[in-house]
Amino acid sequence: MTTPLLSVRDLIVEFQTGEGIVRAVNNVSFDIPHGKTIGIVGESGSGKSVTSLAVMGLLQKPAAVVPQGEILFNGLDLLKCNETKMRELRGNQVSMIFQEPMTSLNPVFKVGEQIAEALRIHKNLSSKEAWEKAVHLMNQVGIPNPAVSAHKFPHEMSGGQKQRVMIAMAISCEPKLLIADEPTTALDVTIQKQVLELLHKLQQEYRMSMMFITHDLGVIGDIADDVVVMYRSNVVEKNNAKHIFTTANHPYTKGLLACRPKLGANPRRLLTVSDFMTEEGKEKVVPVERVQIFDKETVPDKNDHVLLEVSNLVTQFPIKGGFFGGTVDHFKAVNDVSFKIKKGKTLGLVGESGCGKTTLGRSILRLVEPSAGKIIYDGKDITHVKHEELRLLRKKMQIIFQDPYSSLNPRMTIADILIEPLNIHNEGGTKAQRYDMAKALIEKVGLKANQMNRYPHEFSGGQRQRICIARALMLRPEFVICDESVSALDVSIQAQVLNLLLDLQEEFGLTYVFISHDLSVVNFIADEVGVMYAGKIIEMDKASSIYKNAKEEYTRTLLSAIPKGETKQPLASLV
Amino acid sequence: MKTNSLWKDAFIRLAKDKLALFSLVIVLVYFFIAILSSLGLIAADWSQEVGASNLAPSMEHFFGTDIFGRSVFLKVIRGTQVAMSVGVAASIIAIPIGVLLGALAGYFGGWIDDFVTWLYTTFSSVPNIMLLISITLILGKGIFAVYIALGATSWVTLCRLIRGEVMKHKEREYVQAAGAIGGGHFRKLFRHILPNVSHIIIINTSMQFQIAIKSEVILSYLGLGVQGEPSWGTMIDDAKLELVRGVWWQLAGATVAMFFILLAFNILSDALRDALDPKLKGK
Numbered sequence: 001m002t003t004p005l006l007s008v009r010d011l012i013v014e015f016q017t018g019e020g021i022v023r024a025v026n027n028v029s030f031d032i033p034h035g036k037t038i039g040i041v042g043e044s045g046s047g048k049s050v051t052s053l054a055v056m057g058l059l060q061k062p063a064a065v066v067p068q069g070e071i072l073f074n075g076l077d078l079l080k081c082n083e084t085k086m087r088e089l090r091g092n093q094v095s096m097i098f099q100e101p102m103t104s105l106n107p108v109f110k111v112g113e114q115i116a117e118a119l120r121i122h123k124n125l126s127s128k129e130a131w132e133k134a135v136h137l138m139n140q141v142g143i144p145n146p147a148v149s150a151h152k153f154p155h156e157m158s159g160g161q162k163q164r165v166m167i168a169m170a171i172s173c174e175p176k177l178l179i180a181d182e183p184t185t186a187l188d189v190t191i192q193k194q195v196l197e198l199l200h201k202l203q204q205e206y207r208m209s210m211m212f213i214t215h216d217l218g219v220i221g222d223i224a225d226d227v228v229v230m231y232r233s234n235v236v237e238k239n240n241a242k243h244i245f246t247t248a249n250h251p252y253t254k255g256l257l258a259c260r261p262k263l264g265a266n267p268r269r270l271l272t273v274s275d276f277m278t279e280e281g282k283e284k285v286v287p288v289e290r291v292q293i294f295d296k297e298t299v300p301d302k303n304d305h306v307l308l309e310v311s312n313l314v315t316q317f318p319i320k321g322g323f324f325g326g327t328v329d330h331f332k333a334v335n336d337v338s339f340k341i342k343k344g345k346t347l348g349l350v351g352e353s354g355c356g357k358t359t360l361g362r363s364i365l366r367l368v369e370p371s372a373g374k375i376i377y378d379g380k381d382i383t384h385v386k387h388e389e390l391r392l393l394r395k396k397m398q399i400i401f402q403d404p405y406s407s408l409n410p411r412m413t414i415a416d417i418l419i420e421p422l423n424i425h426n427e428g429g430t431k432a433q434r435y436d437m438a439k440a441l442i443e444k445v446g447l448k449a450n451q452m453n454r455y456p457h458e459f460s461g462g463q464r465q466r467i468c469i470a471r472a473l474m475l476r477p478e479f480v481i482c483d484e485s486v487s488a489l490d491v492s493i494q495a496q497v498l499n500l501l502l503d504l505q506e507e508f509g510l511t512y513v514f515i516s517h518d519l520s521v522v523n524f525i526a527d528e529v530g531v532m533y534a535g536k537i538i539e540m541d542k543a544s545s546i547y548k549n550a551k552e553e554y555t556r557t558l559l560s561a562i563p564k565g566e567t568k569q570p571l572a573s574l575v
Numbered sequence: 576m577k578t579n580s581l582w583k584d585a586f587i588r589l590a591k592d593k594l595a596l597f598s599l600v601i602v603l604v605y606f607f608i609a610i611l612s613s614l615g616l617i618a619a620d621w622s623q624e625v626g627a628s629n630l631a632p633s634m635e636h637f638f639g640t641d642i643f644g645r646s647v648f649l650k651v652i653r654g655t656q657v658a659m660s661v662g663v664a665a666s667i668i669a670i671p672i673g674v675l676l677g678a679l680a681g682y683f684g685g686w687i688d689d690f691v692t693w694l695y696t697t698f699s700s701v702p703n704i705m706l707l708i709s710i711t712l713i714l715g716k717g718i719f720a721v722y723i724a725l726g727a728t729s730w731v732t733l734c735r736l737i738r739g740e741v742m743k744h745k746e747r748e749y750v751q752a753a754g755a756i757g758g759g760h761f762r763k764l765f766r767h768i769l770p771n772v773s774h775i776i777i778i779n780t781s782m783q784f785q786i787a788i789k790s791e792v793i794l795s796y797l798g799l800g801v802q803g804e805p806s807w808g809t810m811i812d813d814a815k816l817e818l819v820r821g822v823w824w825q826l827a828g829a830t831v832a833m834f835f836i837l838l839a840f841n842i843l844s845d846a847l848r849d850a851l852d853p854k855l856k857g858k
Contacts, residue, residue: 367754394757407748410581411770421756455580468752475756 003075004031005209006055006177011069013050013059024050026233028069030226032177037203037210039224039241041217041256043490044461047233048213052179054079055211056096057086073177092122095170097163099182104166105154111165112138112150115172122173137168142198159353160191164198171202178203179211184219188352188517193561196223215490217256218563221245229253231281251277251284259495261524263547263562268294269502270495270524296527296544307343307479307511308364312336313373315356315363333359334370335535341528343478346505346512348526348543350519350558356535357515358402361481364513365397366390377479395425398472402484404464408456414467415452418442421474438474445470445500462493466500473504481513486521498525520562523547531555585774588850595846601839609659612652621649621805629822639824641813650805651828657795657806658788658836661721665787666780668726669733674769674776676730677737682745682764691738695731703728707790711799718801725790729783736779740772774851781847785840792833807833 013025025047032038042048053059055071057078071078073094078086090096098104106114115137116130125133131150138146141164154162163183170178180199184192200223203210212220220227220241227244229237229252237250248254255273267290275286315334318327333356341347349357362368364375366382375383382393401407408417418438422428428437439449445466456464465485472480482501486494502525504510516522522529522543529546530537531554539552550556589595611617624644625636632639638647680691698706707724714720744750745768753763794800795808807829814826 362751365755367751391757391759394755399752399755401748401752403748407752409749409753409767409771413580420753420758424757424762457581471752471756 002034004033005074006032006211007070007072008051008055009070009072011051011054011071012067013047013054014065014067016063016065023233024064025054028230028233028235030228030235030238032209032211033225034176034209035203035207036225037200037212037220037223039217039220039227040211040213040230041215041220041227042230043215043492045232046230048230049181051230052096052181052211052213055177055179056090056094057081057083091118091175092173093175094177094179095173095175096179096181097166097170097183099185105162107154110151110153111157115150115165115169118169118172133172134168137172138165140202141165141168141171142194143168159187160194163187163191163195167195167198167202171206171208174206175208177209177211179213181213182215183212185214185216189519189563190352190557190561192219192563199223215492216260216563217244217253218260218491221563229256252281256492260491260563261495261498261520263520263523263559264544265293266524267291269499272495272499273492274496303343305343306340307378308341308513309374309376310340310364311338311374311376313338313360313363313375314371315359315368316371330371332535334363336373337532337535337537338373339530339537339540341511341513343511344505344509345528346514346526348522348529349513349515349532349537350517350522350529351532352517355532357532358483360532361399361483361513361515365399365481366393367399391425395427395475396477397479397481398475398477399481399483400465400468400472400485403488404461404468405488407468408464410456413453413455414442414459417456417467418452418471418474421471425475427475438470441470441473442467444504445473446496460493462489462497465489465493465497469497469500469504473508476508477510479511479513481515483515484517485514487516487518494521501525518562519547519558531558585850589846592846592850594842595850598839598842598846601835602843605655605659605836605839608652609656612656613660618649618652618656621645621653629817629820632824638828639822641825642817642822647810647825647828650810650825651807651832653805654807654810654829655832655836657718657801657804658791658833661718661725661791662784662787664722665725665729666784668722669730669783670776670780672726673730673733673779674737677734678741678764678769678772680734681738681741682760682768684742688738691734695734698728699731703790704793707794708797708799711794716799716802718804721791721794721800724794725787729787732783733776733779736775737772740775741768744768744771774847778844778848778851781840781844785837785844788833788836788840792829 009029011025011028012023015022015024028047028051030038040048040051050059054066055078059066066079069079073089078089081089105111112131112134115134116127119125119130119133120127135146135150138150143149143161143164157165183199184195187195196219199210202208212224214220217227224241227239227241228235229244229250231252237244237248237253244253245257248257252273255271255276258271258276259273261270269290271286271290275290276284278284313334314332314336316330316332319329319331320327335356337360339347349360351357359368363370370383373383374381377393377397385393415435415438418441419434422434422437428434439452442452443449447463447466456467459467486497489497498521501512505512512525514522514525523546526543529541529543531539531552533554539546539550539555546555547559550559608617622645625646626640626644628640628642628644630636630640636646636648638651641647641650676691676694680688706728710724710727711720714723745763750763750767753767791800791806792808792811795806796812798812800806800808810825810829814822814829817825
């Protein structure tokens with residue numbers, strides 16, 4: 001057996017914080033052979049990114065300490081290298097792609113220049129040669145018309161294109177090792193698929209080794225040779241990818257595999273990691289009824305009452321231009337959309353970023369003013385209601401936003417955040433009674449009442465999203481819009497939140513509009529699915545049938561983009 | 576695990592910075608002196624003759640005496656009172672104007688924004704010192720005119736900062752969420768956005784304070800500031816003629832007093848920004 005390209009041995013990384021020493025990586029060992037791809041999987045905070053930063057020599061000193069372990073790169077211990085040596089390696093032999101393409105490019109330089117820069121530093125090319133090479137690389141990563149695109153600035157490109165530029169930069173010096181830290185998490189599923197295929201192709205072409213970090217085991221199914229699963233700073237399982245996907249050993253791995261909703265057949269509630277293991281990490285037996293496939297069609301339609309009807313809705317924004325900045329044209333974000341939702345049901349809206357689904361959601365709530373069309377809620381036209389009536393409407397219609405980090409006011413405690421809606425509408429009796437209501441609800445969404453006097457920054461993303469859900473439900477609404485409410489969450493957390501939403505729907509008889517770019521999520525939670533493209537709903541069908549017989553080409557593209565790295569075996573065999 | 580608000584976190588960060596704490600102590604000492612002096616508890620009899628004319632500093636007269644035989648030390652204390660009162664008065668005038676106009680402009684946009692932007696660009700297009708001079712000339716010389724003049728010019732920076740920050744925050748989802756639960760403009764602006772930009776008021780006030788002190792010194796030096804009272808500016812003006820005769824202590828007294836408060840405010844402003852501005856957190 002040949003020596004691997006990268007070998008991490010018994011690595012421990014600790015952080016000195018105000019509250020003492022936190023061990024972020026505990027005794028982690030793995031190898032990356034030449035020309036192979038290793039997937040490192042785990043949820044946020046599991047230590048996977050810290051491991052990659054340690055390999056790059058980018059740990060924040062002096063806060064981070066490495067008391068033990070070695071990282072051998074071609075026999076050279078990277079932990080013992082000085083900064084000069086590391087700088088020589090970084091970008092040249094080892095390079096990295098980051099999660100957020102929006103912020104990893106310098107906005108004031110042309111993308112061509114940014115790619116050429118690395119070539120000039122490491123390969124000593126002249127400016128002209130570097131530029132030509134940059135154009136060639138852009139061609140290779142599939143950017144259309146590279147000679148022209150190289151002159152563009154980052155803001156002139158889409159998210160997917162920016163990520164391609166990042167990849168071009170990373171491979172420009174033909175590194176031996178490419179570290180990809182969640183490179184597709186910020187992208188739409190369709191773009192994600194393209195980027196994954198591109199990475200795989202380049203890895204083969206350049207015979208690179210790749211370290212692919214992700215929270216979503218499904219993503220790497222097609223491209224990883226080996227998989228390392230990390231949980232709470234430890235490696236809990238490592239094996240070749242095929243083995244992991246068919247016969248996972250560790251309960252955490254099984255949980256990760258099961259928690260991503262599948263197209264079509266799903267149990268009534270998604271399986272979560274906690275179904276497979278206890279808090280202490282002991283394996284649990286999953287009850288058989290938990291994995292039974294549930295068919296929404298079998299539930300009889302008790303209710304025929306149409307709660308919301310939208311007809312020919314148009315929402316447009318002015319496009320400013322000309323010398324005096326006047327309105328030159330209108331951009332129709334929502335263009336002639338009509339649909340109905342029955343009480344207690346869920347309508348899923350799916351589409352890529354920019355298709356108008358978020359604007360549609362906000363127009364229904366009148367957070368954005370629609371330009372034409374009608375919104376009829378519970379038999380009443382609410383398209384133009386004003387002031388007091390609109391305020392009363394807010395009690396019945398609520399929204400849960402995408403980003404749990406920016407949707408909570410950082411200067412208010414959780415209790416204040418939850419009680420505020422009651423204060424606005426002067427409901428819920430005395431102060432103490434309002435507090436009790438908030439307490440009851442916070443427990444309902446799975447948090448503890450004694451956490452209510454804390455501030456949002458002390459909670460994780462999943463917990464914050466639960467707080468947002470609780471806030472939306474404080475006024476006992478009938479209708480809730482979930483705008484990409486699980487997109488920012490790890491898959492394992494996503495499953496828990498989806499289950500929570502379903503539980504709450506059952507208990508309070510809620511009607512949802514569920515907006516997402518991920519068809520598998522929508523397919524799981526919704527009764528009916530509308531596919532949006534360029535401001536229009538191009539296809540609408542029952543959730544259970546849309547994935548089987550999609551009529552539109554676009555819907556089929558969306559379907560095929562969903563990561564296929566699911567278990568090849570039926571769910572029941574996991575148990 | 577204990578729970579902290581962002582304010583408390585910021586204070587803990589500030590308390591770790593020893594230099595900043597020391598600066599804070601200096602600032603507080605100056606305030607203390609200014610308050611005692613304004614209550615007439617110290618330096619009330621600064622105009623009394625305490626010795627011969629132009630005595631050099633000694634144990635008896637720390638900073639020596641001036642041409643009329645008055646204690647320079649007491650004049651410096653009196654000057655401290657004037658300087659600090661100008662800083663406080665300018666802030667009291669500038670903060671409400673700057674915050675209110677900035678918040679309204681940033682939040683509502685449209686013609687309100689146009690108007691406020693026009694107002695502060697007009698103010699800032701005139702060189703500050705010219706504006707100060709013209710205001711004091713209109714209102715007549717004296718400390719009151721200095722208050723008004725400084726208050727009227729120092730709201731501009733704050734207003735501009737608040738406006739930009741409010742514009743940024745009003746698009747945040749927590750503000751939209753406040754709208755979605757039925758909160759009106761007033762609640763969104765004053766209950767949600769303002770607490771999240773209020774750190775800017777503190778940082779900016781700390782920076783404006785020292786600018787106000789400096790401006791008062793300049794105005795008084797030019798003879799447009801306080802009348803019939805000692806101020807650091809008038810002391811430096813006096814020293815102009817005395818220096819040729821080797822009488823340096825009047826200049827030294829005023830300069831040293833000014834030096835420490837300005838340095839302290841500078842260090843404190845930097846530390847406040849590091850402690851309060853979440854963008855720089857962890858750096």
